[in-house]
Amino acid sequence: MSARSDSPSLAPPLSAVLLSSADAVQGVLEGRSLTDMLAAVEPALRPATQAVSFHAMRHLGWAGAIAGQLVQRYPNTRLQALLLVSLALLVRGDEAGVPGMPAYAPHTVVDQAVTAAARARNLSAYKGLLNGSLRRFLRERAALEAAVADRPEARWNHPGWWVQALRRAYPQDWQAILEAANAPAPLTLRVNRRRATREQVLGALAAAGLAAEPAGESGLVLATPRPVAQIPGFAEGWWSVQDAGAQRAAELLAPRDGMRVLDACAAPGGKTAHLLELADIELLALDVDAARLARVRQNLDRLGLGGERARLQAADAADPHAWWDGRPFDAVLADVPCTASGIVRRHPDIRWLRREDDLRRTAALQARIADALWRTVAPGGRLLYATCSVFPAEGERQAEAFLERHPDARRLDAPGQLLPVAIGATPAAQRDGFFYALFAKLS
Structure with a gap:
């Protein structure tokens, strides 16, 4: 999260920040990425908007449950988003605060939220509704919170299906995983x-x-x-x-000088660069998105890792016929698409954008990519299957099924599921959630 001065004299008006944050949150409610929404915010407002919208994402389940008792029907999604953001900012007094934001008294938050509505297109007619709702929350907070205390979304600020999936997978750790997801990274x-x-x-x-x-x-x-x-x-x-957990990928693949290496789903390029930093290799970096691949090139150039050693190609890793020249690779990094459930603390909107059936779709895509890439691995070579997920359907179950489908694969030592570590850990011990399975192809 970008830092900014905590001095109110240097801060943009809170009303402007609330409205900008509400627009960002509205985008998420309508299915758009928070990253994309923040990119469209004017630079002077962006740091504060990021701070408040990240905070809102981390309290959206609670805010939504409370808002449901205050307003039965919204005239538009923008008003709903402004109410959710304002409620989330009111709860910040119970915690260490919103990183990058000055402290505001509750009556100031209410006043500035109403000011934002009064000055905004399609919201001014509803400033009374907003004002009444927020003031009712301040008066009746204890009763309103008690009424939603048993709802998983309100308690854990994750979708109910997400909470249940983690409870089934990790009976001893599910609460720690959910709490870690709400800790700023x-x-x-x-x-x-x-x-x-x-x-x-x-x-x-x-x-x-x-x-x-x-x-x-x-x-x-x-x-x-x-x-x-x-x-x-x-x-x-x-x-x-x-992230420290992401740094394990290149270290586990352990490239050596002279190797031919494939980074199959390369963007934004952090693991690509790390591989090139570790050894003098011939590397092919693939990504299906040409625009994101341009970011990889920019990162490599800044790090002094461009040139002939790294070739970048926009292609679908699951379709080797479109990009593979038939020369096998000594090492393949299959950092496959996933729900990104392990990096929620850095991207708190992810939990609200995902749907339960996304797990089935991503698991099918992961298996298809892993099978396709296995054909490109040289005898004696290695493939590292990696995801930034905490769901077993995208991790251990995939690794076990891969071995069943490929009798010429032998599983090597790798950490498997790395659960996120945050609450109570020192900064140096913290990490996001990742899964790593390493396979060797029998000669």
Whole structure:
């Protein structure tokens, strides 16, 4: 999350932030990505809008349940979003606060929400409804909350089907997984060993007044997040932003000099770059989205990893006939599409955009991609199956089914399911949720 000054004198008006955040949340309610919605926000408002909309996403189940008791029918989705955002901001007093936002008294939030509605197209006629609803919440909060306390969405701020799926899969850990998803993530860097050492980056951070601590083999976790362009070494390509759990992928595939390597679902390019940092390899990076593949090239260029060593191609990994020249790969990274249920704390809208039947669709696609890529692995070569999911249907069940379909595959040592770690852990020990299964092709 981008940082900004906590000084109210430098902050944009709260009414403007609430309306901008409501528009972002409205986009999510209508099925659009929060990332895309925030990209359209004017730069002066974007940091505060991101802070408030992220907070709203983390409280949307509770806010929705409360709002359902206050308003029976909404004249439009924009009013619903503004009410949800305002309720979420009112609950911030129970916690450490909204990162990147000044503290506001409840009556200020109500006043500014009504001001936002009064000044907004298609909302001004409903400012009385909004005002009455928010003031009723402040008067009757205890009773309103008690009425929804047993609802899974209100208690855990995840869809009910999501909560039930985790309870079945992880009887001992499901609550910790849900709580971790609502904890803001630290900013974790991966040092580019071809441009700098971890000690060199630590020294530069310290000189700039930024505290950090090592994590994993190449990681650094900042004590306080900052916009990346403000962190020493960004322009010089000393590091990339990458969660500690995601950094395991390239380390597990363990490329060696001279290998021919495939990164099958490469965008946005963090794992692609890491592979190139670890060894002098011949790498083909695929992604079905040409626009996202352009981001991979930009990242590689910033890190000094472009050139002939890395070839990028827009293609469907599940259709090797369209892109494979028949030369087998020594190592293949199959970071397949998934529900992204393991990275919800960084993308809190994901839980509200997914549907239960998405699991079935993504699992079928994952199996199709893994089977197609297995044909491209050289005898004696390895394939790393990876997802940023915590659902077994996209992890362990996929790995077991893959072995059944491919008798020439042998499963090697890999961590399997990495559950997210956040609550109660030091920043250096935190990570998102990932699944890793490593297979060797018998000669």
